[in-house]
Each structure stands twice: as structure tokens, then as C-alpha cells.
Amino acid sequence: MSVRTRFAPSPTGFMHVGGVRTALYSWLYARKHGGQFILRIEDTDKGREVEGSIGHIMECLKWLGIEWDEGTDVGGPHEPYLQSARLETYRTYAKRLIDAGFAYPDPYTEEEVEAFRQKAEEEKRPFLYRDHRPENAGEWDGTRPLRFKTPIIKRYEWDDAIRGPLSAGEEALDDFILIKGDGYPTYNFAHVVDDIEMEITHVMRGEEFISSTPKFLSLYDALEEKPPVFATMPVILGENGQKKLSKRDGAKDLLEYRDEGYLPEAMVNFLALLGWNPGTDQEIFGIPELVALFELDRVQKSGARFDEEKLLFVNREHMRLLTDEEFINRGKFVVPDPERLRKALPLLKERSHTLGEARSMLDGELSCLFTAPNLLPVMLVAKEPTGRAGLTRSALERALALVESMPEDVSAEAVKEAIMPLADEEEVLGKGGRGGVLWPLRYALSGSERSPDPFSLIYILGPAESAARIRSALASLSDILG
Numbered sequence: 001m002s003v004r005t006r007f008a009p010s011p012t013g014f015m016h017v018g019g020v021r022t023a024l025y026s027w028l029y030a031r032k033h034g035g036q037f038i039l040r041i042e043d044t045d046k047g048r049e050v051e052g053s054i055g056h057i058m059e060c061l062k063w064l065g066i067e068w069d070e071g072t073d074v075g076g077p078h079e080p081y082l083q084s085a086r087l088e089t090y091r092t093y094a095k096r097l098i099d100a101g102f103a104y105p106d107p108y109t110e111e112e113v114e115a116f117r118q119k120a121e122e123e124k125r126p127f128l129y130r131d132h133r134p135e136n137a138g139e140w141d142g143t144r145p146l147r148f149k150t151p152i153i154k155r156y157e158w159d160d161a162i163r164g165p166l167s168a169g170e171e172a173l174d175d176f177i178l179i180k181g182d183g184y185p186t187y188n189f190a191h192v193v194d195d196i197e198m199e200i201t202h203v204m205r206g207e208e209f210i211s212s213t214p215k216f217l218s219l220y221d222a223l224e225e226k227p228p229v230f231a232t233m234p235v236i237l238g239e240n241g242q243k244k245l246s247k248r249d250g251a252k253d254l255l256e257y258r259d260e261g262y263l264p265e266a267m268v269n270f271l272a273l274l275g276w277n278p279g280t281d282q283e284i285f286g287i288p289e290l291v292a293l294f295e296l297d298r299v300q301k302s303g304a305r306f307d308e309e310k311l312l313f314v315n316r317e318h319m320r321l322l323t324d325e326e327f328i329n330r331g332k333f334v335v336p337d338p339e340r341l342r343k344a345l346p347l348l349k350e351r352s353h354t355l356g357e358a359r360s361m362l363d364g365e366l367s368c369l370f371t372a373p374n375l376l377p378v379m380l381v382a383k384e385p386t387g388r389a390g391l392t393r394s395a396l397e398r399a400l401a402l403v404e405s406m407p408e409d410v411s412a413e414a415v416k417e418a419i420m421p422l423a424d425e426e427e428v429l430g431k432g433g434r435g436g437v438l439w440p441l442r443y444a445l446s447g448s449e450r451s452p453d454p455f456s457l458i459y460i461l462g463p464a465e466s467a468a469r470i471r472s473a474l475a476s477l478s479d480i481l482g
């Protein structure tokens with residue numbers, strides 16, 4: 001039988017890492033086994049629905065390259081894939097249960113239920129609907145809630161593909177609602193019906209569903225259907241590795257990561273490792289490699305720590321794998337001079353962890369690559385060693401002469417070979433060292449204290465622009481030194 005997995009989000013808000021990781025593991029598992037991955041939207045709780053979430057969910061999955069084989073937009077053999085459009089199917093299953101004696105219309109008013117509840121409280125016993133099953137509830141006309149008549153009250157045991165043997169007891173088993181008074185099914189009922197109808201073989205979801213699993217299993221029993229394999233995902237823990245991930249420490253909208261310039265393949269790599277590893281030390285994976293290696297028996301039972309530093313590391317590693325062309329195209333950098341950007345790529349790749357960081361460098365500490373700086377003349381002499389008055393001017397003049405003699409297509413290495421001896425001479429003199437030469441040159445070229453080294457600057461700016469900047473630094477030196 002072919003593997004069929006599904007991601008079944010409720011459209012109640014944005015996607016965060018936990019949701020996306022569930023989708024990713026389901027998708028990886030289906031791809032690994034040559035099966036299908038289905039996107040089903042569970043929109044039966046109309047009160048909690050948030051407008052725009054369905055589009056948002058799809059955008060997140062598409063960004064990561066988690067493509068679905070069947071779903072609301074692409075259709076498929078079991079359409080529709082939107083639960084609110086499947087009410088007829090739930091009614092058919094409800095009738096099956098009624099006919100088999102496993103469902104009854106709830107005859108009570110709110111006041112009556114409240115009275116039962118109070119009585120149970122007075123008698124210090126739990127309130128259970130199944131203690132109040134009506135003798136003859138009559139026909140179900142669709143206007144009253146339909147309840148499940150739980151057939152067997154027992155402790156259920158099952159094998160979870162990740163956690164091994166699990167069990168949960170009768171406390172979960174009460175006559176829960178199958179279809180509400182508004183005609184919509186409950187999650188408990190709808191997802192079981194759909195997993196049967198859509199021939200789902202493996203269900204991956206969070207551990208909050210373990211305690212309700214006896215409800216689902218008793219429904220499968222009553223319907224005489226075989227349940228799928230359940231695989232309970234590890235909890236995602238916050239940075240400190242203790243409590244569950246909260247909004248503050250990373251449970252944010254996944255698309256924010258996209259907007260901050262994380263690469264989707266790095267996010268997939270990071271999420272895959274958030275609770276799974278292939279049994280080796282390897283940390284950087286391409287998506288096809290993940291598909292080949294992924295297995296449920298290597299998903300951990302214990303919580304997985306969400307480590308933002310690791311995400312940055314993984315992203316940086318993936319950025320380094322990009323060719324120059326890809327880096328430029330995906331970075332969407334807006335610069336006046338593409339040729340200088342191209343020459344600055346090694347620097348950008350070296351210094352940034354995300355494309356967003358690279359973008360802000362081009363607007364910030366690297367903006368000098370595109371705009372001539374406004375110099376503060378005193379800064380030029382800020383590092384002139386005592387006893388070496390005049391060094392700044394002579395260093396700039398000598399550097400200028402060298403730069404003027406360089407060809408326009410000079411290489412980064414040739415720039416360094418030409419200029420470095422000037423600084424080495426100062427080093428030999430031992431008065432303040434190379435900085436006496438390199439600092440004013442760097443400042444003349446960049447106007448900034450936090451800029452790349454002067455060789456890289458000359459290479460990127462090109463000799464003509466570099467010479468112009470050095471000349472104007474010399475002019476401003478004359479303004480203060482005469």
C-alpha cells in the first residue's frame with residue numbers, strides 16, 4: 001500500500017515553526033516512500049477562523065518547496081479538501097454510526113446539562129455524558145448535536161511510530177459530539193472521517209493529541225475501519241531547552257524568516273534537524289538528501305531545542321553554497337553599480353548570515369562602496385603615530401601614485417602586493433606600525449571606522465574612483481594642516 005500523509009492545519013492564524021515542521025516531516029516521509037502528501041484544510045470551527053490564513057499557510061509551504069499532491073487548490077481523487085465543503089460526507093458517516101447504534105441526538109437543553117453537572121459535582125464524581133444517555137433519543141434531524149455512543153470504555157493501547165507503545169485511558173472516553181448544532185462536525189469526528197476517506201496511512205501531529213487518541217480509536221472501532229499509523233512529533237523547546245517554545249523565543253510567523261532573508265533550503269535543513277538526525281555528525285543537507293535519509297525511527301522522543309544561533313549557522317552555510325549569480329539574484333540587492341557588487345561578493349558572503357543582513361550591510365557599513373564618503377579630516381590623522389608628523393600625507397600621496405598606475409581591471413591580490421610594502425616600511429620603523437599607513441588610506445576610501453581593509457576597497461572601487469577619493473582626502477588634509 002502506498003504511503004499517504006497529510007498536513008491538516010486549521011486556518012486560525014499564522015504558521016509557526018512547529019506547524020511547518022509537522023508538514024515537513026509528513027512531506028519528507030511521503031517523498032521518501034514514493035507516496036502522496038495531502039493538504040487538507042480543517043475549517044470546521046468557524047468562530048476561530050482567521051481571514052487570510054489559508055493563503056498564508058500555502059505561501060509558507062510553497063516558500064519551503066513543500067509541494068502537495070492533493071489539496072484545496074490542486075484538487076485530487078478525494079476532493080474537496082476543505083472540510084467546510086465536505087459536510088455531506090460527515091453526514092453520511094454520521095448515518096452509518098446511527099444505523100449501527102453508535103450515535104444519538106443530544107436531547108438536553110443547556111439548563112438540563114448544567115443540572116447534571118452540578119449534581120455530579122455535589123456527589124464528587126466526574127460529569128460524564130455517557131451517564132445520561134437517553135433511553136430513546138428519537139430521530140436525528142440535523143438541528144441537534146449528534147453524540148457518539150462510545151462503544152467500549154477501556155484503556156486503549158497503541159504503537160506510536162516515534163514514541164513506541166502508548167496508552168491512554170477511559171477518562172478520554174465520553175460521548176463526545178460528532179456533529180454540532182450548527183451542522184459542522186467536530187475535529188474529533190471530521191479528521192477521522194477524512195483520514196479514512198483520503199486513505200491516509202500515517203498521521204504526524206503534536207503530543208497534545210495523545211490523550212484524545214482513545215476517542216479516535218473507538219471511532220475507528222465503531223466504524224470498523226483500520227486506524228492509520230500515528231507518529232507523535234517531539235515538542236519544540238525554547239532557547240533555554242526547558243519550557244515549550246513561546247512566541248517570544250521563536251514561535252513567530254514563518255514568513256518573517258523569509259522576509260529577514262533566510263534561505264528556504266536552510267530553513268528546511270534546520271527544521272529537519274529539529275527533532276531528527278541521520279545518525280551521523282552531518283549538519284548541512286540539501287533537500288534531496290533529506291528525502292533520501294529521512295526515517296521516522298530516527299525522530300527523537302524527547303523535546304528538541306529551538307536554537308536561533310544554529311539557524312543562523314545553517315543559513316550561512318547554505319548561503320556559501322550559492323554561486324555568485326544565485327546570491328545576487330536571490331539577494332534582490334538594489335545597488336547603483338552591479339559590477340562593484342559583484343566584486344564585493346566574497347566580503348558580503350563572509351560577513352553576513354542572511355540575505356537580509358547582506359542587504360543592510362550594503363545600506364550601512366558597505367554603503368561606501370557606492371557613495372563617496374563625507375570625511376572628517378581629523379579622523380585621517382587620528383592614528384598618526386607621535387614623532388611621525390607628515391606620515392598621513394606622505395602615505396596617502398605614495399598610495400595615490402601607486403593606485404594611479406594600476407590598470408582598471410587590477411586584481412585584489414595585485415592591489416595588496418603593491419600597497420602592503422608601504423605599510424611594511426612603517427612596521428620596520430616600529431612607530432605605530434602598519435596602522436599609520438593603512439588607517440588613513442582606509443578612512444580616505446570609506447569614511448568609516450568599520451569598513452573592509454583598504455586593499456579590498458581599492459579593488460572593489462577600482463583605481464580611478466579610489467584615486468579620486470584619495471585626492472579628495474589629501475585636499476581635506478590641506479584644509480586642516482595647511
Ligand code: GLU
Nearest residue numbers: 008009010042191204205
Ligand atoms: N487541524 C488540527 C490542528 O491544526 C490538525 C491536527 C491533526 O493533524 O490531526 O491542530
